[in-house]
Amino acid sequence: MWKELENKLNKSGRKWEPCEGYMSDRSAKLFCEKCGKSVGMHDITYTNLESIMYCGDCVQEYIKECPIKLDCGTVISDHGAFVEMEYTDNYYSRMVVDKTCYFNKKGRYIKAKGKRYYI
Ligand SMILES: [Zn+2]
Known part of the structure; x- marks a missing residue:
């Protein structure tokens, strides 16, 4: 595994295991x-x-009940690790995008338009 990535993993403090085979120089098993x-x-x-x-x-x-209204759009379906969000502001008439969810000690959030929204 690349040293730089190994450092990144160790610095994150999370449990990981190296893996073998395809892309093993850049991949790790996470838990x-x-x-x-x-x-x-x-x-x-x-x-x-x-x-x-x-x-x-x-x-x-x-996973929360949908729809969830945010100031930049509406979460229309919730899959836990990602949500489907519909932008309802002036920039797009109707656009549905998948948003990755991030987790920290405060809870779960998505990033939209440079802001964090805890949902
Ligand atoms: Zn689990």
């Missing part, structure tokens, strides 16, 4: 913060290690 189950291999070059990771089961408790 659910809550139950410790593997959440699979991740390309560390692109992974936001500041966000806590949850497995498909543990993320369920974050």
Whole structure:
């Protein structure tokens, strides 16, 4: 594994394991913060290690009833690790995008238009 990525992982303080085979120089196995189950291999070059990771089961408790109104748009469906958001401001007449959810100690948020929205 590349030293730079290994440093990034170690600095994040999270549990990880190296993996073998395809893309092993840039990928690592990561684990659910809550139950410790593997959440699979991740390309560390692109992974936001500041966000806590949850497995498909543990993320369920974050799922909210939709729609959720935000000042930049509306969350129309909630999948736990990502949501579908419809922009309803002046820039787009109707545009639906998938938004990755990030997790920290305060809860779950999405980034939209340079702002964090806790949902
Ligand atoms: Zn879990």
